[in-house]
Structures are given as C-alpha cells and as structure tokens.
Amino acid sequence: MKDKKQRSEPEIEALLNYTNRIIATLREPFLILDKNLRIISANQAFYATFEVKEEDTLGRLLPDLGDRQWNIPKLLQLLKEILPEKKVMKDYEVGHKFEQIGQRAMILNACQLRVPKKIAVIIAAGVRKEEEVEEELILLAIEDITARREIENGLEKARKELAATKISEDAAREYAESIIDTVREPLIALDQDLRVVSASRSFYDVFMVNPTETVGQLIYDLGNKQWDIPKLRELLETILPQRATFDNYEVEHDFTTIGRRIMLLNARQIQRVLGKDRIILLAIEDITKRREIENRLAMAKIAAEAANQAKSEFLANMSHELRTPLNAIIGFSEVLYDQKFGPLNETQRDYLNDVLESSKHLLSLINEILDLAKIESGKMELVPSNFSLKELLEHSFVFIKEKAFKHHIELSLGIAEEVGYIRADERKVRQVVFNLISNALKFTPDGGKIGINARIVGFDVEVSVWDTGIGIAPEDQGKLFKEFIQLENPLTKQYKGSGLGLSLARKLMELHGGKIWVESEGKGKGSSFKFILPIKGEK
Amino acid sequence: MPGKKKILIIEDDPSSKKLQTGLLQQAGYEILATDSAEAGMTLAKEQLPDLITMDYQLPGMNGELALKILSADERTKNIPVVFVTASVMEEEKKRFASYHCKVITKPINTRIFVREIEEVLNAPRK
Numbered sequence: 001m002k003d004k005k006q007r008s009e010p011e012i013e014a015l016l017n018y019t020n021r022i023i024a025t026l027r028e029p030f031l032i033l034d035k036n037l038r039i040i041s042a043n044q045a046f047y048a049t050f051e052v053k054e055e056d057t058l059g060r061l062l063p064d065l066g067d068r069q070w071n072i073p074k075l076l077q078l079l080k081e082i083l084p085e086k087k088v089m090k091d092y093e094v095g096h097k098f099e100q101i102g103q104r105a106m107i108l109n110a111c112q113l114r115v116p117k118k119i120a121v122i123i124a125a126g127v128r129k130e131e132e133v134e135e136e137l138i139l140l141a142i143e144d145i146t147a148r149r150e151i152e153n154g155l156e157k158a159r160k161e162l163a164a165t166k167i168s169e170d171a172a173r174e175y176a177e178s179i180i181d182t183v184r185e186p187l188i189a190l191d192q193d194l195r196v197v198s199a200s201r202s203f204y205d206v207f208m209v210n211p212t213e214t215v216g217q218l219i220y221d222l223g224n225k226q227w228d229i230p231k232l233r234e235l236l237e238t239i240l241p242q243r244a245t246f247d248n249y250e251v252e253h254d255f256t257t258i259g260r261r262i263m264l265l266n267a268r269q270i271q272r273v274l275g276k277d278r279i280i281l282l283a284i285e286d287i288t289k290r291r292e293i294e295n296r297l298a299m300a301k302i303a304a305e306a307a308n309q310a311k312s313e314f315l316a317n318m319s320h321e322l323r324t325p326l327n328a329i330i331g332f333s334e335v336l337y338d339q340k341f342g343p344l345n346e347t348q349r350d351y352l353n354d355v356l357e358s359s360k361h362l363l364s365l366i367n368e369i370l371d372l373a374k375i376e377s378g379k380m381e382l383v384p385s386n387f388s389l390k391e392l393l394e395h396s397f398v399f400i401k402e403k404a405f406k407h408h409i410e411l412s413l414g415i416a417e418e419v420g421y422i423r424a425d426e427r428k429v430r431q432v433v434f435n436l437i438s439n440a441l442k443f444t445p446d447g448g449k450i451g452i453n454a455r456i457v458g459f460d461v462e463v464s465v466w467d468t469g470i471g472i473a474p475e476d477q478g479k480l481f482k483e484f485i486q487l488e489n490p491l492t493k494q495y496k497g498s499g500l501g502l503s504l505a506r507k508l509m510e511l512h513g514g515k516i517w518v519e520s521e522g523k524g525k526g527s528s529f530k531f532i533l534p535i536k537g538e539k
Numbered sequence: 540m541p542g543k544k545k546i547l548i549i550e551d552d553p554s555s556k557k558l559q560t561g562l563l564q565q566a567g568y569e570i571l572a573t574d575s576a577e578a579g580m581t582l583a584k585e586q587l588p589d590l591i592t593m594d595y596q597l598p599g600m601n602g603e604l605a606l607k608i609l610s611a612d613e614r615t616k617n618i619p620v621v622f623v624t625a626s627v628m629e630e631e632k633k634r635f636a637s638y639h640c641k642v643i644t645k646p647i648n649t650r651i652f653v654r655e656i657e658e659v660l661n662a663p664r665k
Contacts, residue, residue, distance in 0.1 A: 316626070319626075320626055324625050327625065327645040327646040328554030328555060328557075331558040331649050332554075332558060334650065335562065338650065341565070
C-alpha cells in the first residue's frame with residue numbers, strides 16, 4: 001500500500017494494464033462487479049464460455065445479463081452476503097441451466113475488495129461515469145466444470161458398471177458352475193501347473209473320488225496316482241501347449257478302483273476373465289459302455305452279414321440242386337410227350353402231360369422263391385435296356401393263346417399309339433406281365449374276356465391287365481400283394497401257385513421305381529391289375 | 540455216315556448226360572460222353588470233337604479251368620464250348636458272359652436244345 005501511494009498515475013495505469021492482461025489471458029472466466037453487481041469488467045474467457053458479447057455485458061447488472069440468464073438466485077444471494085462481510089467465497093459450486101448453452105456446473109471463487117477511487121475510475125473506464133464509480137468491487141472467477149463433471153460422472157458410471165459387471169461375472173460363474181455340475185460328462189479344470197482347480201460333480205461320481213482329495217492336486221496324483229496315464233501326459237504336456245485345444249482323444253486306462261475305462265478327452269485352454277493365467281478345461285467322456293455296445297453291434301452286424309451270405313449261398317445251392325433233377329423230369333417227359341423216341345397212346349400222353357405241367361409248375365415255384373430271396377437279400381439287380389413295351393405286350397398273349405381258345409376266352413389288346421420304347425429290365429417286366437395274364441386266365445370262367453391296355457400318364461406308362469373273371473372283394477384287395485397269401489379260387493384247384501407271384505410282381509415294380517395295384521368292383525365283377533413304370537428308367 | 544459230327548458231353552449228373560446224349564444222337568451226331576472233367580479234357584485232345592457241352596460246375600474242375608486247358612492246346616483251342624448249367628445266380632451269369640460261350644440253363648428245353656447246339660456248331664469260327 002505504501003508503495004502504491006508513492007506511484008505516479010501513469011505507473012498505476014501501467015500496473016492496472018498489466019493486471020488486466022493477466023486477467024485477459026486467463027482461461028477461466030473472470031468478472032469484476034461493483035457492489036450493485038454491475039459488471040465493470042469481463043475477460044475473453046467469460047465471453048467465450050458463456051457465449052455473450054462484450055457490449056451486452058459491460059455495465060449490465062449481473063442478474064440482467066443475457067436476457068436474465070444469470071439471474072441465479074443462489075449466486076446473487078451469496079454475492080450480496082459476502083459484500084458487507086468482506087467474506088471470501090471459495091470453491092462454491094453452482095449448477096445452472098442457461099438458455100443458450102445448456103446445463104452448466106460452475107465453481108465460483110469470489111472476494112470483495114475496496115480500491116481507491118482513482119483506481120476504481122481507471123478500472124471502470126468506459127463503463128461507468130466517474131461520479132458513478134463505486135470503490136467496493138467484487139472479483140468473481142467462474143470455473144466451468146461441466147466437462148470435468150461429465151468425466152467424473154462418466155467415471156462414476158463406469159465404476160458402477162464395473163461393479164455391476166463384477167456381479168454379473170459372479171452370476172456367470174455361478175451359471176457356468178451349475179452347468180458344469182449338471183452335465184453328465186465329467187469335467188475338470190486345471191491350472192497351468194496341471195493342478196486341479198475344480199471338478200464337476202459327475203467327475204467325482206464317475207471316477208469315485210472326493211473333492212478334498214482332488215482340488216489342488218496334480219492331476220496325475222489323483223486317486224493314488226491312478227491318473228498318471230502316459231497318454232494323458234502326452235496330451236497335456238506336449239499337444240496342448242502347441243494347439244490350445246484337442247478333441248475326441250481316445251484314452252484307454254485300467255483304473256484300480258473302477259476298472260478298465262475307455263475315455264474320450266476334449267480339452268480347451270481358456271483365458272480367465274480377470275488375470276492373465278490360463279486354465280485348462282478337460283472334458284472326460286466315459287465311452288466304455290458305448291464302445292461295448294458298438295462292438296456288440298459290429299459283431300451282430302458281422303454275424304447278420306454272415307447269415308445273409310449263408311442264406312444266399314444256401315439258396316444258390318438249393319436252386320442248383322433242385323434244378324438238376326428237374327432237368328431230367330422235365331426233359332424226359334417232354335421228349336416222351338413229343339414222341340421223339342416212339343409213339344404213345346392217348347392215355348399215356350395225357351398222363352405224361354400232367355407230369356410235364358406239374359414239373360414246370362414246380363420249376364416256376366422254385367424260380368419265384370429264388371427271386372424273392374434275391375430281392376430280400378438285395379441281390380436282385382435290374383438289367384435295364386431300351387425295349388419296345390408295345391411289342392412285349394403284343395407278344396405276351398402268345399403263351400396263353402391256346403388255352404384261351406380252348407376255354408373260349410376272348411383276348412383283347414388296347415395299346416395307345418404313343419406307347420413305345422421304355423427303359424427297364426425287359427425280362428422282369430415280361431415276368432410281371434406274364435404273371436398277370438396267367439392269373440387272369442386262371443380266374444376267368446369260360447366265355448369271358450381278358451385284355452391288356454396301355455397308355456401314357458405323364459412321365460410314366462400305365463399298363464392294365466383286366467379280365468371279366470371272378471373279381472376280388474374290396475377287403476381282399478390289400479392282401480393280394482403280400483407273400484404267401486392266396487385267395488380262394490373256385491374255378492380251379494389244379495395249380496394253386498406259390499402265392500408269391502403278385503408279391504414278386506410288386507417288388508419288381510418297386511425295384512423299377514414303379515408300382516402295382518388292383519382295381520375291382522367286387523366279387524363277380526372282374527378285376528383290373530394295373531402297374532405304372534417310369535418311361536425313362538428309375539425316377 | 541463219314542461226315543458225322545462229334546460232340547463231347549461232360550456231365551456228372553447221369554440223367555442229364557443221358558438226356559443230352561439221347562437228343563443229340565437222335566439228331567445224328569456222334570456222341571462222346573463222360574462224367575469226369577479230367578477224362579473229358581483227355582477225350583477232347585484225343586478225339587478232337589466238333590463241340591463240347593459241359594456242366595459249368597464239375598467235381599474237381601469248373602468251366603473256367605476247362606476253358607484254360609482247352610485253349611492252351613493248339614488242337615483244342617478252337618473247339619466251341621457250350622455250358623449247360625443249373626446256376627441262375629446273377630453273379631455267375633455275369634461271369635459266363637465274359638467267356639463268350641453259349642450258356643444253356645437247366646432244365647433244358649428239349650424242344651429247342653438241338654437247335655441251340657447247331658447254332659453254335661454252324662457259327663463262323665474265330
């Protein structure tokens with residue numbers, strides 16, 4: 001103070017100028033108010049922070065500033081309080097929502113100051129007239145801490161989230177542990193030193209160990225070193241460090257407590273959520289029983305295949321053995337019947353004809369059984385070729401012509417123009433057609449009618465072998481295509497057939513990708529056997 | 540008849556052998572018949588028949604081996620062989636097809652048997 005008094009006016013002015021410079025340089029908004037809270041001076045930082053103009057600021061009362069935005073009751077009250085008391089306002093925090101710049105958090109520092117009139121005049125120069133200048137001034141530093149507060153809030157939020165994460169991590173761990181305890185597959189977690197961190201309940205159950213003798217132990221030492229399995233060592237010590245994971249590694253080991261076990265090992269090295277150490281999760285699937293079942297199945301399969309093979313061989317042999325005597329029976333009766341080696345009388349020829357017919361029937365039975373067996377053992381192979389179905393059908397009546405004539409049965413062919421070549425096993429199609437025609441003949445009374453119709457339906461050809469015979473009751477129609485099922489035939493008891501013909505026909509059609517069925521309106525109303533075949537081979 | 544053609548029948552089933560012999564003799568052929576494959580091979584080399592019919596499956600020898608023996612000998616290698624067999628299994632049929640030999644399935648059809656044999660006899664030689 002003493003010094004100041006001695007200073008000359010220009011010196012004072014220079015000093016004030018210097019002070020103003022400092023204030024102007026501050027990044028913190030700064031105001032000088034008089035005791036009426038009229039703004040005498042403000043720095044650039046104030047204008048910039050609160051987005052107000054110099055001309056709208058200087059000389060105004062603080063409450064009126066920026067359309068009364070600064071009318072902050074608490075601030076005004078505080079400022080009024082400190083004036084008479086010569087108090088200092090230190091780090092007073094106030095929050096306010098400015099219309100223009102939004103919510104702000106500010107820390108205010110203020111002090112009251114009395115200066116000589118002369119200096120007050122210089123400070124208020126250009127703002128107040130000399131006679132209006134007050135000697136009591138308030139210096140107000142306003143720190144905008146909005147951003148800092150936001151950061152602090154963010155930090156707090158992050159801290160809270162972290163805490164929440166911690167909670168959810170605990171929940172996740174609990175969840176994981178409950179899964180581990182629930183799965184039936186034994187699981188064991190090891191640390192980097194291959195010591196057991198934890199094990200699932202099923203691990204204790206399956207391997208008959210308890211937690212106290214397990215957790216913290218080296219895996220190899222478990223259950224009296226029963227787990228010292230060379231292959232496991234190799235997996236954990238050699239393979240895992242290189243690959244971080246292995247799958248379905250089969251290990252067989254003879255445990256003293258639980259006997260020989262086959263285990264499937266799966267392992268993962270996983271990073272723990274917090275911390276840098278890794279743990280090894282080892283899943284041990286006991287596949288001993290499964291393997292046993294698999295082995296048994298494999299054995300059963302081999303046995304079944306052998307049985308099937310034996311069956312096929314038996315059938316081939318049987319067929320061979322049955323045909324050889326039939327060769328003589330059919331052959332000799334045929335040459336005798338044909339009188340190649342001398343004449344026979346009518347009765348002899350008649351009897352011989354019965355021998356011949358019966359032996360041929362026997363042969364067809366053998367063939368049917370053999371065919372069915374072949375289909376069942378998957379040995380029936382189709383030999384497809386392109387052939388004219390039309391010709392096949394037209395020629396099929398040749399075999400029954402004589403008999404039909406004898407019984408006054410009319411034969412009729414109705415083959416559509418567009419039925420031509422198809423791709424199928426010709427011999428087998430002929431077999432089916434012949435079977436159907438023979439049946440028709442068997443079940444049609446004298447004076448009846450037998451016919452073959454054929455037409456194209458989409459990509460298939462439909463063949464119908466029909467007759468005016470005894471017909472089939474609706475309830476019997478489904479049985480027809482089953483093996484060994486025969487319906488009563490009142491017309492003839494002579495050749496009952498094997499009961500295999502239609503079931504064989506069905507299987508042959510299915511093998512071709514076609515199907516066969518019967519249509520009959522009932523007993524006495526005739527029947528129509530129909531089959532469809534894909535024109536261009538199997539669908 | 541000096542021009543009589545000779546047919547060798549190798550068949551171990553006596554009835555089958557008898558039936559074939561009867562049919563072919565009646566058709567005017569000279570018949571040599573044996574039930575042993577080994578004897579059949581010897582007969583083939585000694586008598587040089589115009590055709591051989593044989594059961595594919597004979598004790599001690601199957602058709603495949605017989606074909607090998609016959610084709611190893613310059614004199615017999617061009618004699619046509621007809622297999623008469625009771626086998627009808629698909630895999631055996633496939634095997635027969637690879638020999639390029641006529642196969643007649645038992646029971647034989649006596650009404651066409653002679654014709655079937657003659658078709659082979661009269662076929663142009665390799």
